[in-house]
Amino acid sequence: MVSITLAVPEELKKEMDKTKFINWSEVAREAIRERIVQLKILEAIAAKSKLTEEDAIELGRKIKRSLHERMKKEHPEAY
Numbered sequence: 431m432v433s434i435t436l437a438v439p440e441e442l443k444k445e446m447d448k449t450k451f452i453n454w455s456e457v458a459r460e461a462i463r464e465r466i467v468q469l470k471i472l473e474a475i476a477a478k479s480k481l482t483e484e485d486a487i488e489l490g491r492k493i494k495r496s497l498h499e500r501m502k503k504e505h506p507e508a509y
Contacts (some may be wrong), residue, residue, distance in 0.1 A: 460470060
């Protein structure tokens with residue numbers, strides 16, 4: 431098995447040290463496995479997509495605009 435070094439903020443390390451019974455290496459391995467599965471799913475979806483990059487960017491902009499308007503209505507105190 432190959433080893434990697436992982437940098438975490440000091441506060442996070444302190445919290446991790448409070449739970450010695452957890453195998454943090456296994457937690458990291460599982461998180462990496464899950465992310466790889468997610469990426470493979472996204473790649474499969476993207477490979478079948480007929481959207482161009484420009485289409486995807488425009489769709490993203492429309493979604494952001496819509497979410498922004500919804501948040502303004504639901505939380506006017508934040509604006």
